[in-house]
Amino acid sequence: NEILAQFDRLVKEGLIFYDQAPMIMPHRDGDLRGVISNVAGFEIQEIGTTHLLTFNMFNAFRPHFLLLTQDGYRRQFEPLDIDDIKAHIPSSHSLTGDYMVLYNCGVESGCSRMHKHMQLIPHSEHAFDVWRNNRWEKVIKMPYQAFVRTFGPDLPSIKDLFIAYLELFDQVKKARGRSMSGINEAPPHNVIFDRSA
Numbered sequence: 001n002e003i004l005a006q007f008d009r010l011v012k013e014g015l016i017f018y019d020q021a022p023m024i025m026p027h028r029d030g031d032l033r034g035v036i037s038n039v040a041g042f043e044i045q046e047i048g049t050t051h052l053l054t055f056n057m058f059n060a061f062r063p064h065f066l067l068l069t070q071d072g073y074r075r076q077f078e079p080l081d082i083d084d085i086k087a088h089i090p091s092s093h094s095l096t097g098d099y100m101v102l103y104n105c106g107v108e109s110g111c112s113r114m115h116k117h118m119q120l121i122p123h124s125e126h127a128f129d130v131w132r133n134n135r136w137e138k139v140i141k142m143p144y145q146a147f148v149r150t151f152g153p154d155l156p157s158i159k160d161l162f163i164a165y166l167e168l169f170d171q172v173k174k175a176r177g178r179s180m181s182g183i184n185e186a187p188p189h190n191v192i193f194d195r196s197a
Helices: 002-012 083-093 138-140 158-176
Strands: 043-047 053-057 063-069 099-105 117-122 189-193
Touching: 002 053, 053 083, 063 083, 083 117, 083 158, 158 189
Parallel strands: none
Antiparallel strands: 043 053, 053 063, 063 117, 099 117, 099 189
16 A cells, blocks of 8 residues: 555654654644644645645554644634535545544644644544444543434435534534634534444
8 A cells, every 4th residue: 555655654753743642642732823743745635615634743553644724723622614624525435444533623622733624543442442343331431521423324424424524513512611712713523423333
């Protein structure tokens, strides 16, 4: 696989870092003032006119991708929009293998850079497996509030997926007792898009 070979080359050259059990993910981009995160040399492809698929600099998975907005003024505390949904579907399906898409909205939810991005990670039996195979009892026992939406065997449309996100996002706002701020800041939340194997 050409992408995996490129990932391994970047790791070998010390340009990106890979550790299966990182203790702390470094925060690198500080106060970006509208500039796209420095991903020179890590680019894989543009996704439409709104997003860019790149390798992550600090990787807990092999490989680990970022899907960044091309607009460097977009921030990680914003909720997902329809363009984010449109971009993650072709990205996750154009890669070889089974990928999950993660979005950490805000610092409290674990984001490590402020430029709006989603992460794509390969699914493995060890990675985030609590909801696969209908293991809802594990989801209920998680130390966080979790809201889950499932679809049938066919992939939902982009519109249906976005509507589902908005419905779940409304549940987050109610649960947190917070709404949107004047700067389009959403209550902190995490989103995981996963297609069951």
